Amino acid sequence: MDQYGKGGGTREKVEEVAGREGGKAWTGSRRASKDPSIRPKMKSLLWFVTSLVALEMSLAEVHAIPKTSFVRDFVNFYRISRVCVISPDTNPWLSETLRQLIRFPGCFTSAPGVRKGASNPASGNATRPHPAPRFSCRGLRVMRLGTPSERELFKEIFIGEEIRQRWLLVSGSDFPQLLEPVYLPLSNMITIANFSSDGKVATLWESYQVSEHLEQRTQPVGRWVSIARPPHARTDTHAQFESATAGEKLAAEGVFSSHPLVAGLAIPKVVRVERRRLGVGALEAPVDDPPLRRRDLTGLHVRCTTVEYEPLVVLKHHLDGTVRVKGLFGKVFDALREITNFTSTCRRVRDGQWGVEVGGEWRGMVGEVVDGTADVAVAPLAITLERSAVAEFLLNVVASSYGIAMRRPSNEDYMWTVYTKQFERGVWGMMVTVALALGAALYVVSRWSKNECEAHLSESFFTVVGFLFGQGTTLGFHTVAGRTVMLTALLLQLISLAYYTSNMVSALTVGPSLPALNDLRDVHNDPAITFGFVKGTANTIDFRDSSNPLLQEVWRNIEEEDLSPTAPAGMERVREGDYALMLWELFFDMNYGHDCRVFMLPARYFSTYTSFALPRDSPLVPLMNKLILDIVSSGLLRKWWTELSYSTTDCSALEATPIELKTVLTPFLLLGLSALVSLGILAAERSLCQTRTPASLKKYSSVPKE
Structure with missing residues (x-):
């Protein structure tokens, strides 16, 4: 059952609460008996229960359970519009919590039923896929955590998408022991309320784990104190905001200092809190994003996969097979590691590919991230729709587009036509x-x-x-x-x-002019040119899954031998002959912008953003994204860009260079051939002259020339 009603004592909400207290699942007139004879009786009983519940609600402020009043203040503090109250059974705490929230205007409250499913005790509530209970909820999850049965219910629910939702656990001082068997990832949004024995004072805590195999870390983040009011004093349903984040006004009034349980509570300075006087008590709670301030990842060991891509990724090999990542992406990765204190081991990707799906199986760096071989891919991986479906990408680090690199024509290419073209x-x-x-x-x-x-x-x-x-x-x-x-x-x-x-x-x-080629269509229409790209890159997805007729035609004509294993190998092939390579423009400019032997066609394709790749639903993603934003906003990324030493050359500038032998070999060969031809003609002429000389003149043939 998942019913929502709006505050103000609506009939459906009251019917739901009354039905729970009576041990039945009332759902209002929609679940009334289909038998016409008993329908009037059901309506009369329903109105009687409604009146009774309304009377109880009018006295709820006097007889309210203190812990449920805190839930109301918590919802009011954060202005939460949807709340799900979860309990393994019907009990007074559940009923009273629903009553408190129903009286709060603008808040939709539900008590969703949880159908327990078979879970795998060995895997706990890890992020690995396993059977989950049937549970549907939107908004804040509120649950009491005081018994092992309630802990087991929370453990069953707290999987998959629920890990990223906001939770409020109402518990006691034994909450660390109750939560010990539960995996609380780094990105969880759980607030734990630790109540005193009388329920009038509570401290707020957060608990998380850097990894599933490390211990839980618990820190205080706030406190709540119930404020006694006169019996007939009016309780406002709206919060009274305090602008000071440290709570100087409330502290002066002695609201928190008068209670030993919360007076000496040391909230870390990294937690940004605000204090507000609310309808029932005074609450001090965090107003920042918890996963973004959990920067201490001490004890976490990260396995990374990478590939050489200078100067963005420069690898220094070690004797044990690992590599040290340098270059621009290496500096970003080192900065993340130094800020968060994790350790890492990096290796070159096994198949040398970037990441492409072949036959339903992912290969390359994306494949190693997907199958769990690596925790992060440190390389400028293009963020594509297909890759994003199986992996998480951090915020963009480098953006560029693709172009087609070709060999620049030279005089050596026209050895036999250099003087006739x-x-x-x-x-x-x-x-x-x-x-x-x-x-x-x-x-x-x-x-x-x-x-x-x-x-x-x-x-x-x-x-x-x-x-x-x-x-x-x-x-x-x-x-x-x-x-x-x-x-x-x-x-x-x-x-x-x-x-x-x-x-x-x-x-x-x-030198000769550039060929009359502008884009991919011109290259594809030239039968003398072989087109290809680097194997295993995003270009495979771009061509294979494209609906563009030209790209589809090019993909059908590409052979396996047309693809290059790496970008440098492809550029060597470009220099050797009639081969056109689709390449990342930024990589071409940084590595071959000074080489006038190659050039890039003016057309650009597939503008892409690139970044690190992590496993799907990784708890490190929110924190790493926040750190990358800090690196960009601080100017560090721009500074690292300026430190990259690469130069480009204006190959169109006039510059006289020595003429090579290969260029002038043709005229010398022609001169030599002409000399041989003249000798041949001379021999032919002498032969013809001797044949035609008259017999009367032969007697002068022995006379020497004067």
Whole structure:
């Protein structure tokens, strides 16, 4: 049964209380008998009980149990709007607590029934999944803790989501012994009220454990004193606030100092408290977040898994197989360890991957956190929806996006075309056509003009080629037609040589231009380029689970050998050939921003936030998040960023560099080949000349040349 009613003495609440006192589960008119003959009798009985309960409530202030009055003051202090009162059975404390809370305006009160389930005594109330009792509640949980049976009920309930809920346990001085078998994680929100024998004075305590196998730590956090009032004095239902956090006004009145049980209570300075005079008594209670001030984790040993990712994660290997984590994330982890006093042992992740689900099983650092091999992953793990479903991520430490890294073209890549790529094929074709036309025109002019020396066809073409290479000729041009052809050839030489030499000098000095690629689509459409990314990273999830058609097509075409085991290995592959690697932009800038042999395409993808990963529902998450906020707000993170030494180079700046042999090897090879061709032509000419020499002239062949 889980009924809620609003304060002010509503019928459903009174019916519920009356039903519990009568040993029955009354739920109002909704549970009335379906038999019409007894329905009027039920209504009469119900109104009688309602009137009786209303009369008792009017006298509740005089006959109230003091402990229940404290619950009312506690709810009033924190302005709690929903309360669940839990008890293993119906008893006067339960009834009186419900009466007190029902009279409080604006508070929805319920007494949920708890159906006990089979629990595993060996595992206690650890965060591991195990059968839980049926229990439904929203708001503050209030429960009396005075007997072993009540302790066992609390132990059954205090699992899973209930660990992170707010609890008020009403107990006595033996509460440490009662709670000893119960695991109280670091992030629990339990307040324990330790009452005096008369129930008019109480001290407030908190208890927690750094880990399941360490002892419970208990500290006082507040106190409550019932204030005697005149019999007919009006009790306000609203709190009277005191602005002073140390309670100077109340202390001057002697409210707390007059009671030995609370007068000497030493509340730690880290607990921020406020004192308020309320409807029944005066209450001093914490107003901060308990898990965020529990910074002393002495005795806790943390196992971490990590991966090399310079300069964010730099690993120093030890002989025993462990590593020391340095770099930016190492400094953050060391700061967390120094503040909280825990110890740690770090190891490199076994499979070298970051964290991806394959066949229903998580691998990499996320997999080691999920299966319990590690307590934390110290690396810039991308926070994704899939990973967040199985692990807890701390607040963002570093944010960046992904880009595509490629090899920058160089003159060495154009060994055979470095001296021909200055013009496109169409320009080269046009130049050859014009040269042939000029050669033919020169031959026609020399044959048909009466004042020009006749030239052979081969001599005409060689003359035009000589003009193009800046050479002269022994031929004389005496006519306007011949001189026009000659000037046209010289003009062609001037234009072509000017464009060619300027482009070639620029290419040899600055290097070739970047390829005409802008984004992933251009890379995917180029069959000469192989695309890949680092294996086991968030990119696997980005491509595999994406609904984008382009990403899906790229994922279908990726082979296992296209993936790189690590980012440095992938960049080596980029330098070697036609390989495009998707890489974190920040990592590329810090490690390869000075290397002009590689560049990154302008398009960016998958903006991500990265941080540490912890097991799901880890009690360390709230505290670690608070500490990271302190590190960021104090400027330490910015300081550590400035200490990272990395530089970038403007590869577009003009800088003359020596020309390598590989760049000029092609023209030297052509020169050598031309020399060999000329020798071959010489041999052919001598052979042809000997064949065509007349027999009458052979007698002069033995005459030596003068």
